[in-house]
Amino acid sequence: MTQLQKMGAAAKQAAAVLRTAGEKKREALLKAAEILRNETEKILAANAIDVKAAKENGMSESLLDRLTLTAARVEGMAKGIEDVAALRDPVGRVLSGETRPNGLRIEKITVPMGVIGIIYEARPNVTSDAAALCLMAGSAVILRGGKEAFHSNMAVTALMQEACEAVGLPKESVQLVEDTSRASSVEMMGMTGYLDLLIPRGGAGLIRAVVENAKVPVIETGVGNCHVYVDKDADLEMAAEIVFNGKTSRPSVCNAVETLLVHREVAEKALPMIAARLNEKHVELRGDSETCRILPEAKPAEEADYETEFLDYILAVRVVDSAEAAVGHIAQYSSGHSECIVTNSLKTAEYFTACVDSAAVYVNASTRFTDGGEMGLGAEIGISTQKLHARGPMGLNEIVSYKYIVRGSGQIR
Amino acid sequence: MTQLQKMGAAAKQAAAVLRTAGEKKREALLKAAEILRNETEKILAANAIDVKAAKENGMSESLLDRLTLTAARVEGMAKGIEDVAALRDPVGRVLSGETRPNGLRIEKITVPMGVIGIIYEARPNVTSDAAALCLMAGSAVILRGGKEAFHSNMAVTALMQEACEAVGLPKESVQLVEDTSRASSVEMMGMTGYLDLLIPRGGAGLIRAVVENAKVPVIETGVGNCHVYVDKDADLEMAAEIVFNGKTSRPSVCNAVETLLVHREVAEKALPMIAARLNEKHVELRGDSETCRILPEAKPAEEADYETEFLDYILAVRVVDSAEAAVGHIAQYSSGHSECIVTNSLKTAEYFTACVDSAAVYVNASTRFTDGGEMGLGAEIGISTQKLHARGPMGLNEIVSYKYIVRGSGQIR
Numbered sequence: 001m002t003q004l005q006k007m008g009a010a011a012k013q014a015a016a017v018l019r020t021a022g023e024k025k026r027e028a029l030l031k032a033a034e035i036l037r038n039e040t041e042k043i044l045a046a047n048a049i050d051v052k053a054a055k056e057n058g059m060s061e062s063l064l065d066r067l068t069l070t071a072a073r074v075e076g077m078a079k080g081i082e083d084v085a086a087l088r089d090p091v092g093r094v095l096s097g098e099t100r101p102n103g104l105r106i107e108k109i110t111v112p113m114g115v116i117g118i119i120y121e122a123r124p125n126v127t128s129d130a131a132a133l134c135l136m137a138g139s140a141v142i143l144r145g146g147k148e149a150f151h152s153n154m155a156v157t158a159l160m161q162e163a164c165e166a167v168g169l170p171k172e173s174v175q176l177v178e179d180t181s182r183a184s185s186v187e188m189m190g191m192t193g194y195l196d197l198l199i200p201r202g203g204a205g206l207i208r209a210v211v212e213n214a215k216v217p218v219i220e221t222g223v224g225n226c227h228v229y230v231d232k233d234a235d236l237e238m239a240a241e242i243v244f245n246g247k248t249s250r251p252s253v254c255n256a257v258e259t260l261l262v263h264r265e266v267a268e269k270a271l272p273m274i275a276a277r278l279n280e281k282h283v284e285l286r287g288d289s290e291t292c293r294i295l296p297e298a299k300p301a302e303e304a305d306y307e308t309e310f311l312d313y314i315l316a317v318r319v320v321d322s323a324e325a326a327v328g329h330i331a332q333y334s335s336g337h338s339e340c341i342v343t344n345s346l347k348t349a350e351y352f353t354a355c356v357d358s359a360a361v362y363v364n365a366s367t368r369f370t371d372g373g374e375m376g377l378g379a380e381i382g383i384s385t386q387k388l389h390a391r392g393p394m395g396l397n398e399i400v401s402y403k404y405i406v407r408g409s410g411q412i413r
Numbered sequence: 414m415t416q417l418q419k420m421g422a423a424a425k426q427a428a429a430v431l432r433t434a435g436e437k438k439r440e441a442l443l444k445a446a447e448i449l450r451n452e453t454e455k456i457l458a459a460n461a462i463d464v465k466a467a468k469e470n471g472m473s474e475s476l477l478d479r480l481t482l483t484a485a486r487v488e489g490m491a492k493g494i495e496d497v498a499a500l501r502d503p504v505g506r507v508l509s510g511e512t513r514p515n516g517l518r519i520e521k522i523t524v525p526m527g528v529i530g531i532i533y534e535a536r537p538n539v540t541s542d543a544a545a546l547c548l549m550a551g552s553a554v555i556l557r558g559g560k561e562a563f564h565s566n567m568a569v570t571a572l573m574q575e576a577c578e579a580v581g582l583p584k585e586s587v588q589l590v591e592d593t594s595r596a597s598s599v600e601m602m603g604m605t606g607y608l609d610l611l612i613p614r615g616g617a618g619l620i621r622a623v624v625e626n627a628k629v630p631v632i633e634t635g636v637g638n639c640h641v642y643v644d645k646d647a648d649l650e651m652a653a654e655i656v657f658n659g660k661t662s663r664p665s666v667c668n669a670v671e672t673l674l675v676h677r678e679v680a681e682k683a684l685p686m687i688a689a690r691l692n693e694k695h696v697e698l699r700g701d702s703e704t705c706r707i708l709p710e711a712k713p714a715e716e717a718d719y720e721t722e723f724l725d726y727i728l729a730v731r732v733v734d735s736a737e738a739a740v741g742h743i744a745q746y747s748s749g750h751s752e753c754i755v756t757n758s759l760k761t762a763e764y765f766t767a768c769v770d771s772a773a774v775y776v777n778a779s780t781r782f783t784d785g786g787e788m789g790l791g792a793e794i795g796i797s798t799q800k801l802h803a804r805g806p807m808g809l810n811e812i813v814s815y816k817y818i819v820r821g822s823g824q825i826r
Contacts, residue, residue, distance in 0.1 A: 016744065016768070016770075019767070019768065019770065020767050020768065098789055100787070100788075100789060104778055104782060106788055106789065111770065113800055113801075114770065114800065192624055196799075196800050196801075197800070197801060211605055211628050212628065214628075215624050215625065215627075217631075217799055217800070217801040218630075219801075235823070238823040241823060241825055242823065242825060244825075245825035245826060246825075249825070249826060331429065349820075353818045354432070354433050355429070355432065355433065357429075357432065357524065357527065357816070358816065359816055359817065360816065360817040360818075360819055361816060361817070361818050361819070362819045362820075362821065363818075363819070363820045363821065364820070364821045364822055364823055364824075365517055365819055365820070365821025365822075365823070365824040365825075366824060366825040366826050368825070368826040369517060369819060369824070369826055370817075374513070374826065375513075375519055375817065375819075376511055376513060376519070386609075386630055387526055387527065387609050387610070387630070387814035388526075388609075388610060388630040388632070388801065388802045388814070389801045389802035391814055391815055391816060391817075392816070392817050401800035401801070401804055402804055403770070403771065403772055403773065403774060403804055403805070404772065404773040404774070404783075404788065404804075404805050405766045405773075405774050405776075406773060406774070406775045406776070406778055406782060406788075407762075407775075407776045407777070407778070408775065408776065408777045408778025409777055409778075410648070410651040410654060410655065410777055410778070411777075411778040411779060411782070412654055412655060412657075412658035412659075412662070412778075412779040412781070413658060413662060413779050413781040413782055413787065
């Protein structure tokens with residue numbers, strides 16, 4: 001048995017306990033939040049080791065910022081765990097049921113997944129967030145964080161384990177993979193018989209590696225090539241605000257806007273309005289020939305620009321002839337995350353929402369709302385861009401399974 | 414582009430039409446049933462070619478029986494298509510929704526998967542069943558049937574396409590892969606970007622190949638190593654009936670019983686009663702030492718017998734010390750399909766249903782009821798043994814996805 005298989009076997013045993021752990025899951029989380037607060041200094045000390053090494057290795061400022069913990073951020077992590085503990089238990093909900101003509105009573109009831117694997121990068125707060133969500137969903141979790149946050153992740157995992165043991169749950173309910181090589185990540189993707197679900201959280205490269213290598217069930221997350229389409233019947237001031245918000249409020253996240261499509265009939269008026277707003281944040285525009293004609297400051301876009309999730313102050317722009325052309329562009333280039341139409345036409349709005357095949361389709365609102373908290377799901381473990389099992393933000397209810405319980409009195413077929 | 418990729422691209426275009434096809438889906442199915450009835454002779458002629466070749470190649474009697482169509486079986490296929498057409502459209506159901514404090518109106522609504530691939534063996538009626546279910550669920554389907562049924566499958570596919578065109582739907586809504594080599598099957602498993610879902614229907618070998626090779630989202634189906642546990646508080650006559658029904662009513666199906674577990678306290682009395690009943694159908698028993706002591710006719714079981722889906726008149730038997738031991742045995746050997754406890758103890762029944770982690774858990778009823786029709790789901794496309802997306806019988810509602818539609822009035826974040 002490899003080290004990871006041993007962890008997998010231990011996780012399966014923990015999962016069997018968690019399956020019927022009831023309120024102990026909540027108690028463990030509250031305990032974890034308490035320990036986290038009490039041991040803030042210890043966490044910060046572990047994090048300081050990671051930050052020092054990262055600085056020596058020349059990590060970029062923005063990544064360093066994500067990696068660095070402060071007392072306030074640790075408090076945020078503790079609060080995050082408590083928020084999860086305050087959610088309704090997703091296990092044991094009766095989804096449907098009926099009594100069959102032969103008297104069989106059938107109940108479809110939510111049950112835990114079992115063992116969930118999470119592969120993620122950079123931020124140490126993902127460790128506590130993801131562990132809390134999996135635990136509350138009744139699943140054991142095997143975390144495989146990035147090497148840059150290794151000491152921070154170890155410290156957080158240790159206290160989650162301490163909290164589990166304090167309430168009588170197995171410490172193997174939460175485990176961290178110590179080997180942060182690419183090999184351990186690939187091995188996890190192949191752990192059939194141990195992992196019931198693998199959630200990769202990271203960039204396009206990680207997602208591609210998972211699609212290529214995974215033999216266990218996977219939910220792909222987080223790649224967002226999001227579009228705003230400004231229709232000929234749009235309120236152009238609203239459009240400018242929605243594009244500005246979608247592009248600049250947090251360019252590094254997956255629900256940020258990457259491509260703007262504008263109807264030819266309003267392009268002459270809309271593009272300068274939108275460009276003026278985006279210029280406040282020095283957003284670079286890459287447009288088709290019509291866009292470049294209207295906006296001399298725009299650079300010519302290449303095909304690849306429409307395929308790119310920039311995660312930066314860059315926006316691809318294209319003028320389209322119709323709502324149909326906008327839907328066609330989205331069908332070709334979108335990653336299926338979030339798209340928006342700005343329009344006052346009911347007919348066009350209904351056409352767009354019916355025909356755009358993405359996790360979240362917006363009418364007159366920013367794509368930035370695709371987020372578990374904003375959508376009322378509570379904390380989220382990721383945003384699914386696939387169609388199997390869960391789509392869009394995944395909260396507690398999206399990381400459980402179900403089973404049928406059938407009660408009879410000797411029925412045979 | 415390979416032939417399969419061309420089919421995938423055509424299917425994606427058809428899927429875009431099917432997404433909003435509404436009642437045309439139903440019309441196409443009714444038309445298909447009509448054509449199927451009118452062209453029974455044509456279908457039987459095509460089938461005769463397959464059957465002749467199969468006989469020449471020495472196909473076994475039971476497989477030949479599955480392959481052979483008769484006028485009555487074609488009528489059954491037509492009726493099956495009409496049954497699907499009579500079901501409620503699974504697309505466009507509002508699963509949940511709310512108005513957020515900022516005024517955003519969020520709706521979670523079912524949508525088609527897009528393109529579904531199905532790999533299956535032997536029986537030509539799967540072609541019409543699967544195509545009907547996918548079409549009604551608003552998805553285009555790429556069928557990859559076994560080579561033994563090739564001419565039958567082609568004939569059925571042609572008439573489904575004719576029916577689609579007759580009502581104005583693209584004929585590429587239903588396509589059959591003409592290359593029935595193993596290579597085409599493996600290529601399908603890797604068709605990311607074309608297939609939104611792949612459902613393999615077949616034996617353990619096919620499922621293993623899919624787990625090994627698939628890069629597209631998959632729902633594993635149909636491997637059933639099902640257990641009956643006869644508790645110390647069981648009604649032993651009921652137990653004998655449930656075991657007899659589970660083992661012998663149709664041994665070749667996935668919801669048939671493969672292993673019997675009996676509590677030690679009642680083994681002396683229960684085993685002879687059950688064995689006498691099973692002996693009517695000459696069921697071979699393979700037991701542990703205690704079983705062999707009580708039943709001299711039983712053969713000694715090997716470890717492998719507890720892992721095997723016999724699909725035959727063979728039953729593995731083990732005497733266990735407790736309900737906990739039964740649950741432990743099931744956790745180790747089960748494929749997660751269907752398990753049954755026979756007991757009159759409420760406490761033991763509740764323990765068993767809570768702790769057995771299978772798609773369907775029965776109290777005092779035959780495992781043979783794990784079936785879409787028997788459970789009230791309507792026709793089924795397969796029985797999932799995985800936990801992601803769908804578990805147990807999959808009807809129309811299990812082969813759709815959902816998306817969020819968010820309506821606002823200029824909200825930004």
